Amino acid sequence: MVRKYKKLAGAREYKNYTQETLEEALEKITDGEMSINAAAINYKIPFGTLYNKYKGMHGSTPGGQPVFSHSEEVAILRAAATCADWGFPLTTFDLRMFAKSYLDQQGRNVTRFSNNIPGIDWALSVLKRHKNGFGQRLATNIKRARAAVDRNSINTYFDNLQREVVDIPPSNIFNYDESNLSDDPGKKKCIYRRGVKYPEKIMNHSKSCTTIMICGSADGTLLPPYVIYKSLHLYDTWKERGIVGYPCCTKPCCSRGSRFNRTTSGWIDAPTFRDWFITSFLPHADRLDGRKVLIGDNLSSHLDSDVLEKCQSHNISFICLVPNSTHICQPLDVGFFRPMKTAWRKTLEEWKKFNLKAGTVPKEAFPRLLKQSIMEMDKVQPATASDEEAITSAVKRNLISSFKATGIFPFNRDSVLRKIPDNSPEAQNRVEGRVRDSLTDFLKEQRFGKTGEPTRKKKRLQIGPGKSIATLDEPGPSTASEAHLLTCSVDASPISDFAEAGPSTMNPTEDFDNDPIQDPLCPQLPLKDKTPEYEDEITDCESVADDRRIESPCPETGKFVLAKFTSKKGKRHYQYVCMIEDISEEKIVVLGFKSHKRNKTVFRAVNDDVSIIEKSDIITYLPQPILREGFYVFPQDVNVKEL
Structure with a gap:
């Protein structure tokens, strides 16, 4: 495609008339007021042009024929204008990609386009052909x-x-x-020698x-x-x-x-x-x-x-x-x-x-x-x-x-x-063509954002002063006190040990009444709320020394327990934190929880980990944890044995 046509010296004048003048001349000829020859002389339009237009011959535009019809070009440009109305105007590159998508949907393969992608000359030519209705403007960014x-x-x-x-x-x-x-x-445009790569101005x-x-x-x-x-x-x-x-x-x-x-x-x-x-x-x-x-x-x-x-x-x-x-x-x-x-x-x-x-x-x-x-x-x-x-x-x-x-x-x-796009269904119905539904939904999402998606809150990493961390690194403790809170100690006494000592020592909040409770997710900051005590002390539970199981006559939904699970071959035993979801006779439906990054005080729910246990599988009842940023925080380490 010729980027800019230059008429040769001495060549005849080409189309030195407007479309309105041509239509007026054809109207005079049709009404019988003028002959074709008289109209050609009066309106200074070539006789052959008027004859062909009057007879309906050679109606195509001169030169190479465009890929898209006039109505298709208008529809594409109107879709681009709709994007601009919603605050997401298209560049010439976006316009070319939009045209490629349209061609692919129609199953058309244009050989003059590389990979069905129109060139930059096509985009500029389309804008030039429809310059009375569409054009490029400098955009201003808004939040x-x-x-x-x-x-x-x-x-x-x-x-x-x-x-x-x-x-x-x-x-x-x-x-x-x-x-x-x-x-x-x-900045301001100034005059430089051609080829200057970094134009500068001293000021x-x-x-x-x-x-x-x-x-x-x-x-x-x-x-x-x-x-x-x-x-x-x-x-x-x-x-x-x-x-x-x-x-x-x-x-x-x-x-x-x-x-x-x-x-x-x-x-x-x-x-x-x-x-x-x-x-x-x-x-x-x-x-x-x-x-x-x-x-x-x-x-x-x-x-x-x-x-x-x-x-x-x-x-x-x-x-x-x-x-x-x-x-x-x-x-x-x-x-x-x-x-x-x-x-x-x-x-x-x-x-x-x-x-x-x-x-x-x-x-x-x-x-x-x-x-x-x-x-x-x-x-x-x-x-x-x-x-x-x-x-x-x-x-x-x-x-x-x-x-x-x-x-x-x-x-x-x-x-x-008029500066705000109309989001009503009536206005959406006025968006024409096959681009209506997909384009409107996309623009609504881009301008107003998605709804119903929770935003993730940021969490402070536990890194020592002056240290760095990589993308795949796990954050570790930075001080000895943090290491004590974050480390999962193997020798720590399990909660079930409190049960063997009797009801007077079974309350895990007894040692925390006078000491400030720290947030395991952020050890240097105290929790906003004091750690709640057990709602029910385990006074009616009987301690079993051989497998450390505790039986309770009154399990309730919503309670947290430490439950025992056995492998398929029966050779290994695991202990998981669970929450009771439903109770049916001797069967108890529980939801499993997983420790967060090997921290035995912080757990997260596993939504699809639902199991059925018996009353005898409950090792002990746990205090009601505190829900913080999607994690459940217990007052001290829980003796879990997970895979």
């Missing part, structure tokens, strides 16, 4: 928690919002949010950033920024030459300009947010008549009791956004911060060109650079000259469009709902 926001939570948010913003003018609807301005101006930068609080209203009014430095103290030079007046609010309430504060972390906290609310927002809000609405995220530092009390006393409704939905519901995130940071990076790069030795932006220069970046942002002209975008101030224009895009003002919940 799965953001993608899990569903239509029900958004509808609930808009139901509550509608009651709050009804009859509220746009000048009284505000949105606030904090962001940070980095010291790195970012000092760091990972430091400065937090700013931004607040704007639905009518396009921007309050002066609130800057938060990372420092213990503030200095006079850190607030000089900051932004005052236009393009921010020029009224007397904001005549003092930007405000500056500091925290030890550089991030906003509850006292800092309270100070911003009292010193920056309240003076502007008190100047307005009627009720005001303040919209923001549900960050813990924003939910301050003093702020909520002042909101109530100043007739301000404090509204929180849906968690993890700021990327589609918060106006500043949707349409303001990106152009502001673009202007900031441009201003920062210009400043670094004249300050080559500066490692980072000094706090003395930050107010001036912030002012320049906002002024630079305000100069951006609209892409089109429509009536809605006739506002000359880009700051005001961006704020108005941001509130509109998030459906706050004018109120329109569909502005947000």
Whole structure:
């Protein structure tokens, strides 16, 4: 396939007409208003082309015929668009694999494709043929928690919002949010010699950033920024030459300009947010008549009791956004911060060109650079000259469009709902073609995740300080005390020995009443709950000295026992921890437990290890263990003899 066709010099013009022009000429010929020759002259279309189209001859497209029909190509691209709607857009490679899967399902083998996989030229040609409906865009990554926001939570948010913003003018609807301005101006395309493998640009930068609080209203009014430095103290030079007046609010309430504060972390906290609310927002809000609405995220530092009390006393409704939905519901995130940071990076790069030795932006220069970046942002002209975008101030224009895009003002919940895929059965039925069921189920699983699968909790490995461990290594004890708790001692007295000594010494919790009990899974930490004692002391059980068996007249379901098992040939005897599941006359159904990594205090259930034993096979009754992270923990070693 030719990658890019170049017409030869002097060649005739090929198809210098549009499809609409051709259809109009054919309509004139069909209605008898023009002859084929007159239409060819009038519309400047070759006579042979009009004749063949009119007679229905040579209807195929010129050149090599495509593998897929027009409807198949549209179906494949619509399936790719559905993936993008669900948050998993396809690359050109994914599109090629999707086409291969379609061909394999149809049993078609295309010889021009290697292993039935279309080439990159096919993907680019398909996108070019359907460029009016589909195209490639640069994708932005979002977390799965953001993608899990569903239509029900958004509808609930808009139901509550509608009651709050009804009859509220746009000048009284505000949105606030904090962001940070980095010291790195970012990457930019530059000119290099061809073949340079590692293009570099000398410019000092760091990972430091400065937090700013931004607040704007639905009518396009921007309050002066609130800057938060990372420092213990503030200095006079850190607030000089900051932004005052236009393009921010020029009224007397904001005549003092930007405000500056500091925290030890550089991030906003509850006292800092309270100070911003009292010193920056309240003076502007008190100047307005009627009720005001303040919209923001549900960050813990924003939910301050003093702020909520002042909101109530100043007739301000404090509204929180849906968690993890700021990327589609918060106006500043949707349409303001990106152009502001673009202007900031441009201003920062210009400043670094004249300050080559500066490692980072000094706090003395930050107010001036912030002012320049906002002024630079305000100069951006609209892409089109429509009536809605006739506002000359880009700051005001961006704020108005941001509130509109998030459906706050004018109120329109569909502005947000159209960004979320519809998970209802009615919407799924509208997905066309044979890709409907498999594609929809796959996308639901990818976006919302699987349900009903338990997550495994991590467990701390017992490794000595400075030691490493390999993938297949078993974790061993790191200290002598841990070794005592984790080692399965052969000489340790079995629980059955307590039975021979009588009821007074049979209670295994007697030695643990005054000593702290440690978790065998994590020996250095005590258990949260004290080890429970036996619910029933073995006072009615008779000790048998020859085989150490204990008979009990009252076995109960749910009790843990140490049971005796014999090999098929009767030569070997084993002792296992079991739990009684059912009792029927002399037969007892038990579930077997296996010691965890040779630890005789920690056991796990073996779900398919169900056995039937007799009452005489019970050696002794065990204390009720503690269930921790799927493992059953006994207060001391159990004398098991396992395979």
